[in-house]
Amino acid sequence: xxxxxxxxxxxxxxxxxxxxxxxxxxxxxxxxxxxxxxxxxxxxxxxxxxxxxxxxxxxxxxxxxxxxxxxxxxxxxxxxxxxxxxxxxxxxxxxxxxxxxxxxxxxxxxxxxxxxxxxxxxxxxxxxxxxxxxxxxxxxxxxxxxxxxxxxxxxxxxxxxxxxxxxxxxxxxxxxxxxxxxxxxxxxxxxxxxxxxxxxxxxxxxxxxxxxxxxxxxxxxxxxxxxxxxxxxxxxxxxxxxxxxxxxxxxxxxxxxxxxxxxxxxxxxxxxxxxxxxxxxxxxxxxxxxxxxxxxxxxxxx
Numbered sequence: 001x002x003x004x005x006x007x008x009x010x011x012x013x014x015x016x017x018x019x020x021x022x023x024x025x026x027x028x029x030x031x032x033x034x035x036x037x038x039x040x041x042x043x044x045x046x047x048x049x050x051x052x053x054x055x056x057x058x059x060x061x062x063x064x065x066x067x068x069x070x071x072x073x074x075x076x077x078x079x080x081x082x083x084x085x086x087x088x089x090x091x092x093x094x095x096x097x098x099x100x101x102x103x104x105x106x107x108x109x110x111x112x113x114x115x116x117x118x119x120x121x122x123x124x125x126x127x128x129x130x131x132x133x134x135x136x137x138x139x140x141x142x143x144x145x146x147x148x149x150x151x152x153x154x155x156x157x158x159x160x161x162x163x164x165x166x167x168x169x170x171x172x173x174x175x176x177x178x179x180x181x182x183x184x185x186x187x188x189x190x191x192x193x194x195x196x197x198x199x200x201x202x203x204x205x206x207x208x209x210x211x212x213x214x215x216x217x218x219x220x221x222x223x224x225x226x227x228x229x230x231x232x233x234x235x236x237x238x239x240x241x242x243x244x245x246x247x248x249x250x251x252x253x254x255x256x257x258x259x260x261x262x263x264x265x266x267x268x269x270x271x272x273x274x275x276x277x278x279x280x281x282x283x284x285x286x287x288x289x290x291x292x293x294x295x296x297x298x299x300x301x302x
Contacts, residue, residue, distance in 0.1 A: 162202020
C-alpha cells in the first residue's frame with residue numbers, strides 16, 4: 001500500500017517545492033534602510049554618546065594645536081636667533097655684561113632665558129655659572145618636552161574614548177535585538193557599522209598624534225643641543241677671576257659695597273673693554289666724565 005502511494009507523494013512534494021521557490025523568487029527584495037548621517041547618529045545616541053563625540057572632537061583640536069605650536073617653536077632660529085647671538089657676542093666681548101643681561105631680559109626664548117640666569121652668577125665664578133646653565137637649561141627643556149608629551153597622552157586616550165562610544169552603541173544595538181529579535185539583520189548590521197565609527201575616529205586621531213610625538217621629541221633634542229652650543233661659545237672667554245664680586249641683573253653692582261642702580265657714585269670703567277656707562281648702559285667716549293646720560297661719575301682705568 002505504501003509503495004503504491006509513494007510516487008504520488010514524491011510528485012506532490014516536488015510541485016509544492018517548485019511553487020514555493022517561484023513565489024520567493026517573484027517576491028520583491030526587502031529594501032535596506034537608507035544610511036543615516038554621522039550627525040544624525042550622534043544626536044540620536046543620547047547625551048552620553050554626544051559627550052563622547054565632543055571629547056573626540058576636543059582631542060583632535062588639541063592635537064592640531066600642539067602640532068602647530070611645536071612646528072613654530074622647535075626651530076633653531078626661534079630657540080637661538082642669529083641676530084640675538086651676534087648682539088650678545090659683541091656685548092660680552094666688550095665686557096658689557098649688564099647690557100647682555102638686559103638684552104636677554106628683553107627677549108623670551110631658550111637661549112635668552114638660560115643665558116640670563118648664567119650672567120647673574122658671573123661674579124661668583126665659573127663653577128657657579130656652569131651650575132646656573134644646567135639649572136636653567138633643564139627648566140627650559142622640561143617646558144618644551146612637557147608640551148610635546150601631551151601629544152603622547154592624546155595618542156593613548158583618543159582610541160579609548162572611541163572604543164567607549166562603540167561599546168555603548170553596541171550595548172544599545174543588542175538590547176534592541178534582544179527585545180525584538182533578529183527581524184531585520186540588515187538594519188542591525190548598519191547600526192553596528194555606525195557605532196564602529198567612534199573607534200575609527202579615535203584611531204584616526206591617535207596615529208598622527210603618536211607620529212608627531214616621536215618626530216617632535218627628536219626635534220626638541222636637536223634644537224636644545226644647538227642652543228646650548230651657542231651659549232657655551234658666548235661664555236667661553238669670560239675672565240671670571242677679574243669679575244669676582246660683580247653683580248649682574250636687576251640690582252646691578254660692579255663690586256663696590258653699598259652701590260645701587262642709578263646712584264650717582266664713581267664707577268670704574270675699563271677703557272680697553274667697554275665704552276658704555278655701567279649705570280645706564282649709554283654710549284660714552286673713553287675718558288669722558290661724568291656720563292652725559294645719567295650724570296654718574298666714571299673712574300676710567302689707565
